Amino acid sequence: MCVCVWSTIQLFSLSLVVSTLYYGGHLVINNLMSGGDLVAFVLYQIELGFALEVCSLLTYVMVLSYILRYRYWRGLLILAWVVVSLK
DSSP states (O other): OOOOOOOHHHHHHHHHHHHHHHHHHHHHHTTSSOHHHHHHHHHHHHHHHHHHHHHHHHHHHHHHHHHHHHOOHHHHHHHHHHHHHHO
């Protein structure tokens, strides 16, 4: 059995794409925006979301390497703060 758990960042990113498509669809129907412009904007939005997600994962990896290198309690507290802030 596979249980998929979505993080808050993924749900927020998906809700942004859905709301953009909803509003952009209305703009395209009313001829206030072309369909190509809407597709380009949504693709840019998806790329930006992916880049932000990678940055958050890199922060997690950097903190983890700090803990493994120095083994300070302060490093463990920083890791706990990063994990809590990602949820």
